[in-house]
Amino acid sequence: MKADPRGVLTGAHYIDGDFACCEGALAAGCRFIAGYPITPSTEVVERFARRAPLIEGALFIQMEDELAASIAIQGAVWAGKKAMTVTSGPGFSLMMEHIGLAAMTETPCVFVDVQRGGPSTGLPTLPGQADMMQARWGSHGDYEIIALCPNSPQECFDLTIDAFNLAEQYRVPVMFMMDESVGHMMERVIIPPADKIEVLPRRYTKLPPGEYLPFKPAEDLVPDMFKAGDGYRLHVTGLTHDFRGYPDMNAETQEQLVHRLVDKIRLNASKIWRYEETRVEDAEVVVVTYGITSRLAVDAIGLVRQQGVKAGMLRLIVAWPFPEKRIEELAAQGKALVMAEMNYGQLFFEVDRCARGKVPVILAGQGGGAVPKVEDIANKIMEAHRCRS
Amino acid sequence: MPVRQREKPFGLPKPETPHGEIIILEERCKGCGFCVEYCPHRVLVVAAKYNTKGYHPPEVQDAQLCVNCGFCRMICPEFAIYTYEPKTGEKP
Amino acid sequence: MSVLNELERASLSPSAGQTSPEKHPMDDFMRMDRMPHIWCSTCGIGVSVNCFAKALEKCQIPLDDVVVVSGIGCTGRVAGYVKVDSFHTTHGRAIPFATGLKLANPKLKVVVFSGDGDLVAIGGNHFLNAARRNIDLTVICLNNFNYAMTGGQLASTTPKGSVLTTSPFGSFEKPFNLPFLAESVGAVYVARWTSLHIYNQTNSMVEAMKKPGFTFIEILAPCPTIFERQQKFGDGLDRLRWYCDNSDIRNGASTKDVDIRLNERIVVGKFVDTDRPTYLDSMNAHYKEKLGDRYKPYEG
Numbered sequence: 001m002k003a004d005p006r007g008v009l010t011g012a013h014y015i016d017g018d019f020a021c022c023e024g025a026l027a028a029g030c031r032f033i034a035g036y037p038i039t040p041s042t043e044v045v046e047r048f049a050r051r052a053p054l055i056e057g058a059l060f061i062q063m064e065d066e067l068a069a070s071i072a073i074q075g076a077v078w079a080g081k082k083a084m085t086v087t088s089g090p091g092f093s094l095m096m097e098h099i100g101l102a103a104m105t106e107t108p109c110v111f112v113d114v115q116r117g118g119p120s121t122g123l124p125t126l127p128g129q130a131d132m133m134q135a136r137w138g139s140h141g142d143y144e145i146i147a148l149c150p151n152s153p154q155e156c157f158d159l160t161i162d163a164f165n166l167a168e169q170y171r172v173p174v175m176f177m178m179d180e181s182v183g184h185m186m187e188r189v190i191i192p193p194a195d196k197i198e199v200l201p202r203r204y205t206k207l208p209p210g211e212y213l214p215f216k217p218a219e220d221l222v223p224d225m226f227k228a229g230d231g232y233r234l235h236v237t238g239l240t241h242d243f244r245g246y247p248d249m250n251a252e253t254q255e256q257l258v259h260r261l262v263d264k265i266r267l268n269a270s271k272i273w274r275y276e277e278t279r280v281e282d283a284e285v286v287v288v289t290y291g292i293t294s295r296l297a298v299d300a301i302g303l304v305r306q307q308g309v310k311a312g313m314l315r316l317i318v319a320w321p322f323p324e325k326r327i328e329e330l331a332a333q334g335k336a337l338v339m340a341e342m343n344y345g346q347l348f349f350e351v352d353r354c355a356r357g358k359v360p361v362i363l364a365g366q367g368g369g370a371v372p373k374v375e376d377i378a379n380k381i382m383e384a385h386r387c388r389s
Numbered sequence: 390m391p392v393r394q395r396e397k398p399f400g401l402p403k404p405e406t407p408h409g410e411i412i413i414l415e416e417r418c419k420g421c422g423f424c425v426e427y428c429p430h431r432v433l434v435v436a437a438k439y440n441t442k443g444y445h446p447p448e449v450q451d452a453q454l455c456v457n458c459g460f461c462r463m464i465c466p467e468f469a470i471y472t473y474e475p476k477t478g479e480k481p
Numbered sequence: 482m483s484v485l486n487e488l489e490r491a492s493l494s495p496s497a498g499q500t501s502p503e504k505h506p507m508d509d510f511m512r513m514d515r516m517p518h519i520w521c522s523t524c525g526i527g528v529s530v531n532c533f534a535k536a537l538e539k540c541q542i543p544l545d546d547v548v549v550v551s552g553i554g555c556t557g558r559v560a561g562y563v564k565v566d567s568f569h570t571t572h573g574r575a576i577p578f579a580t581g582l583k584l585a586n587p588k589l590k591v592v593v594f595s596g597d598g599d600l601v602a603i604g605g606n607h608f609l610n611a612a613r614r615n616i617d618l619t620v621i622c623l624n625n626f627n628y629a630m631t632g633g634q635l636a637s638t639t640p641k642g643s644v645l646t647t648s649p650f651g652s653f654e655k656p657f658n659l660p661f662l663a664e665s666v667g668a669v670y671v672a673r674w675t676s677l678h679i680y681n682q683t684n685s686m687v688e689a690m691k692k693p694g695f696t697f698i699e700i701l702a703p704c705p706t707i708f709e710r711q712q713k714f715g716d717g718l719d720r721l722r723w724y725c726d727n728s729d730i731r732n733g734a735s736t737k738d739v740d741i742r743l744n745e746r747i748v749v750g751k752f753v754d755t756d757r758p759t760y761l762d763s764m765n766a767h768y769k770e771k772l773g774d775r776y777k778p779y780e781g
Contacts, residue, residue, distance in 0.1 A: 032585050034577075053768045056777050059584055064610040068577035071570060075550075075581025078568065079589065079781075083581070101571050228566040228582060229589050231545040235512070235561055237569035246515060247561060247569075414503055419522035422718045427677075444522065463535060463679045466520065466527020468505045480506045 001201050003027050003161075005194035006055055012190050017183040018043035020153040021112060021176070023191060024160025025084050026051060029199050030110070031058040032083040034072035036065055036091060039124040040180040041114035044086040057081075066091035070098035074107045078236065080227040082164055082202075084110040088180075089118045089131055092138070099173050100139030101238050103261060106215070106223065108167035108202065110160070112176040114183040115291075117368040127180040128368030129291055130343035135175040136320045142258050144265035146272060147175040147320035149290040153187045159317065165200040166272065170264055171222050177319065179342070181292040181371055209233065215257070216243040221264045265321050274317040275326060279305075283312030285384045286330050287364070288351050289340040290316040292371055297340050300377035309385045319347065327354035336384040340364040340377050360387035409457025409472035409481075411449050417469035420444030424461035424470050430454040433461065457481055510534040510544075512564050519558060523717025525676030525702025526556055526623055530563065532679050533594070533621070536686035547590045550579040552599035554630045555704075556623040559594040573603030576611045579618050587617070587761055587781045590690060597624040597638040601657055605637075612666040612695045614760045619689045619696045620668075622659065625704035633707035640743040644711050661736040663697040664753045670696035671736065671753035675724040676703060676717075678749060685751060693759050701747070712743075 007026035015023070022044045025033070033052070035045035045060065052058035063069040066087055073083035087095060092113045102109055115131045117123025135147045146166050150156045160176060167174040205212045205224035209232045217223050226232045239247035240254050265272065279301060280286055289297045294315040301311040314330070316323065327350075330337065336359050339348040348363040355361050364380035366372045411432065418440055425433045425447050432455045436448035447470065449455075455472060459481025462471040473480045511534065520526045537547060544565055551560035553572040560567035570578045575593045583591045593600075600608055600622050611618060627645050628634040634647040638659065642651045663671045670692050672685040682700060689696035703709055703720035714720060724747075732750040739748040758766065765778045 032581070034581060053772060054775055057779070057781065059779055061580070061584060063577060063580075064606050067574060068580075068607050068610070071574045072577045072581035072584075074570075075568075075578040075583075076585035077581075079582045079585035081585040083585075097571055098574070227586075228548045228568075229546055229586055233544070233564050233566055235567045235569065237561065238571060239569065246512075412503060414505060417505075417517060419517070421523040423523070423528070423721065426718060426721070460679070462506070463531055463683070464528055464677075465531060466524060467517065468507050468511065468527075468531065471506055 001199055003194040003197035003199045004029055007058070008191060008194040008197065010191050010193045012188060014186055015153060015189055016043065016186045017150070017153040017156040017178060018114065019047045020156040020189045021160050021178065021183075022047040022051070023189070024157040025110070025164070026055065026058070027157070027191065027194070027197055027199075028082065028161040028164035030082045030084050030164060031055070032073065032076035032081040033060050033085065034063045034069040034076070034083070035060070035086050036063055036069045038066075038088045038091045040116055040183050041086045041088045041112060043183070044112060044114070066094040067098065070095035070111070071101065073109050074098065074102055074105070077107050077109050078228050080229075084112060086112040086114070088114050088116050088124075089122060089128070090120070092131055092134065096138040099145070100141060100143060102173035103139065103143035103145065104141075104238050105236050106171040106261070107173065108171050110163045110167055110174050110176055112178065115177060115179040123369050125180065126369045127292060127342060127371060129179050129293065129341050130346060130368060132177060132319060132341070132343070132346040135177055142262055144262050145172055145175055145320060146170065146265065146318065147177050149177045149316060149319050150182055151291050151294045151315065152182065153185060153189045156182065157189050157191060161197060161199065165198070168200045168202050169222070170268065171225065172265065175320070177291070179291050213243040214245045215241060217260060221260055221267065269321040270325070272318055272321055273323045273326070275323055276315040276317060278313040278315070280312035280314060280330070283310050283335055284388060285309065285311045285336045285338060285381050287311060287313045287338045287340050287377065287381060288316065288327070288347070289313060290319055290347070291342075293340045293342055296372055296374050297377055299374045300340075300381060303374060303378045304381045309382060311381050316347070322347070322350045322354070324354045327351055328356065331355040331358040334359060334388075336388040337361045338364050338377070338380050338384045340372065340380070342366055342368045342372060360384055362387070407457045407474060408453075409455040410475050411452065411455055411461075411470065411472050413447060413449070414469045415440045415446040416442070417467045418444055418446035419467050420446065421466060423464045423466070427464055428461055429458060430456060507531065507534045510537060510564055512562055515562060518562050520555065521706045523703060523705045524555070525625065525700070525704070525717060526559065528676045528679060529621065529623055529682065529700050529702065530559055532683040533563070533686055536683045536690065539683070539687050540690050542590050542690065546588060547592065548582055550575045550582065550591060550593050552595040552604065554596040554599050554628065555625070556594060556596035557599060557630075573599055574607065575599065576604060576607040576618065576620065580611055580616050583617055584761070585781065591618050592690065593618055593620045595622065596629075597622055597626065597659070598628045598636040601659065601662065602637040609666045612663060612668045612697070615667060615669065615694045615757050615763075617693050617695070617759045617761070619686070620698070621686065622697065622699045623702045624659065624699050625702045625708055627704060627708045629704050629707045633711055640741050642743045643708075645708075646711070656741065658736065658740045659699045660739050660752050664736045667695065667757070668697040668753065669694035669755050669757050672697075672751040673699040673701070673739065673749050675701040675721075675728055675747075675749060677721045677724045677728075681730070681749075688754075694757055701749075
C-alpha cells in the first residue's frame with residue numbers, strides 16, 4: 001500500500017542522516033518512538049519530538065533508559081502501531097535483552113543503532129562500525145534478525161522505509177546500523193510524494209477469535225498477527241511457547257518454535273539479501289564494505305585502477321542475513337577479497353568463512369574515531385592483489 | 390419482650406436469612422484450608438478423603454448453616470468452591 | 482522425529498486440558514485449559530487473581546479492552562492465566578511495556594500484575610518514572626518479601642532479620658516501604674491489603690481501575706514454600722492467621738508510618754486517593770496551548 005501522506009515531507013531537503021532516518025520512519029508509517037538521548041543518535045528523536053505533535057496519531061516519549069525504550073516500543077506494536085527506537089553503542093548493549101524478546105515474540109519493530117567508537121563509552125561523537133556482530137549475536141539464545149546499513153542521508157531515508165517493511169514482512173526486529181558519519185553528514189535528500197512510496201501494512205489475521213492461533217506460521221513461516229483490544233484475548237510470552245502462545249517448556253516445543261524463528265530468515269535469506277556492486281565483473285580484488293567506509297572504498301578502487309590493479313566493490317546494503325552465496329561466488333571466481341570496515345574485524349570473519357579458503361581475505365580495518373583513509377584501503381587492495389598472484 | 394413490639398413499622402415481612410448451596414470442585418483443591426478456616430459459620434471441615442492429587446478437599450459438615458456469603462468462593466486460590474442461592478441462582 | 486501439533490502436545494502435558502466437570506462462576510475469566518495453575522498450596526497469589534476476576538466483573542469494563550502485563554516471577558505468571566489479552570514480558574519491564582501499550586491505544590485498560598522484586602528492584606526506575614508521569618496504569622504488586630520463583634532470595638522489600646538463601650544469617654538491609662515510595666513518586670491511589678482482606682482488595686482493585694492515573698495496590702501475600710518455610714513460620718494459613726491477628730486497618734494513615742518489620746503489627750488500608758492529570762491529559766492540554774489549532778488531541 002502507499003504511504004500515508006500526513007507523514008511524508010515531500011520535497012528536496014538538505015538534512016543530515018539522523019533527520020532523514022526520522023523522516024523515513026514517518027513516511028513508513030511509524031507513529032510511536034520511545035527513545036533515550038545518546039550521542040550521536042539523539043537528533044533522530046529530537047526531530048520526531050518536533051514532528052510528532054503535528055501528525056495525527058503520532059506520539060513520542062522519552063523514556064527513562066534504553067531498557068524502557070526498547071520494550072515500550074514493543075508494547076506500542078502490540079497495541080497496533082509501527083514503532084522504532086534509536087540508540088548508539090552503549091544503549092544498544094542495554095537493549096539486547098529486549099531484542100531477544102522481540103525476536104521470540106515475533107514483534108516487528110526497528111532498532112536504529114548510530115554506531116560510534118567503542119567499546120564502552122568510547123568515542124561518543126566519532127564514527128565506528130564495531131557493533132555489527134552485536135547486531136546479529138548480541139542477545140542470548142538462537143534467533144535471527146535483519147540488519148541494514150545506509151551510506152548516505154538519502155539511504156537513511158530510503159532504507160528506513162525498507163527496514164519497516166522487512167520488519168512487518170518477517171515479524172522480526174530489524175537493526176538499522178548507521179554510523180556517526182552518515183548520521184551527522186548533511187546531504188541532499190529527495191523525499192518523493194507519498195503515492196510513490198510503498199509501505200507494507202501489518203499482516204493481521206482474518207480468522208475470528210477462537211479459531212486463530214497466534215503463533216501458527218503461514219507458508220512463509222511467519223504467523224499472522226493480532227493486536228490487543230481486538231477481542232482475541234491471547235497470551236504472548238517470552239517463554240518457549242506453542243501455537244497458542246501458552247508457555248510449553250520442553251525440547252519438542254523449543255525445536256518447533258526456535259528452529260522456525262531461525263529458519264524464517266535463513267530460508268528466506270535469498271529474498272532479503274541486497275548489495276550493490278561496482279566494477280566487480282572484471283575485478284581481481286573485490287572490496288567488501290558497508291556504510292561510510294564504502295564511500296572511501298569507491299575512491300580507493302579508482303586509485304588502484306589507475307595503478308593497473310583491477311578492483312571492484314561489493315557494498316552490503318543488508319548486512320544480516322549475510323550474503324554468503326555472493327561471497328562464495330566471488331571467491332570461486334578467484335577474486336581476492338578485502339573487507340574494509342571501521343573495526344578490528346567483525347564482518348571480516350563472515351567474509352573469511354564464506355571464502356572457504358579459496359582466495360586470500362584481508363582486513364582493511366581501522367578502529368574508528370575518523371573515517372578510514374583512502375590510501376590505507378588502497379594499500380590493502382594492493383596487498384590482496386600481491387597475495388593472489 | 391413481646392414479638393409485636395419489635396415489629397416497627399408494623400406489617401413488614403420478617404427478614405429471611407439467606408441460604409446457600411455449596412459446590413466443591415474437589416479435583417481442583419490444593420488443600421490450603423482457607424475456606425475451612427474462614428467460613429463465618431463453620432460450615433466446612435477438612436475431609437478425611439484425598440483427591441487424586443493427594444490433597445484433602447473440604448467437605449460440608451452442616452449444609453443448613455451456609456448463608457451464601459461467598460467468602461469461601463473469593464478466598465479460594467484454586468477456584469474450587471462456590472455457593473449459590475437455590476431459589477434465585479445468585480452466586481455472590 | 483515428527484513434530485507434534487499443538488493439540489497433540491496439549492494432550493500429553495499432564496496438566497493441560499484438564500477442565501473440571503463442573504464450572505466455577507469465575508471460569509470465564511480464566512484460561513481453563515491451563516489450569517491448575519502453578520502456585521503452591523496456601524500461596525496468596527491465587528487469592529488475588531480470584532479477587533481480580535471479581536473486580537473485573539464489578540467494574541464492568543469490557544474484557545476485550547483489558548490487558549494484563551506482567552514480569553517474571555511467581556506473580557509474573559498471572560498474565561498466563563487470566564483470559565484477557567496478556568503479555569508476559571521481561572524481568573522488571575512490565576511497566577514500560579504497559580506504558581507503550583497504553584500510549585499507543587489509550588482505550589485499553591492496562592493492568593500491571595507483578596511481584597515486589599520485579600516492580601521495585603529491577604523495575605524500580607520504571608516504577609518511579611511511570612508514577613511521576615502519572616501514566617494511566619493500575620499496578621498490583623504482590624509482595625511476598627522475596628524472590629520466590631528462583632528459590633527465595635533477599636529482595637528489596639524483605640523485612641530486616643529475615644533468613645533467605647542470600648541472607649542466610651538474616652538480612653540486615655532496610656527494606657522499601659512501598660506505599661511511602663509510591664506516594665512520594667506521585668501515584669494517585671495507594672493502598673495496601675493482605676491476602677486475607679479479600680473484600681477490601683477487590684474494592685481497591687475496582688477503585689484503582691476506575692481511577693485515571695497511576696494507581697498502586699500492594700498486597701501482602703503468604704509464600705509458604707519459600708518465605709514462610711525459611712522463617713520457620715508454618716504455611717500460608719498460619720501467615721493468614723497472623724495477618725488476622727496483627728493487621729490494623731488505618732485508611733488514610735500517613736505512608737511514612739507503615740513500614741513492615743518482622744513480627745510487628747502491620748498497617749493496611751487505603752492510604753492515598755488524590756487526583757492529578759494523567760500523562761496524556763497533560764500532553765494534550767500542553768500542546769493545545771502551545772500549538773493552538775494546528776494540534777489535534779491525541780487519541781491513539
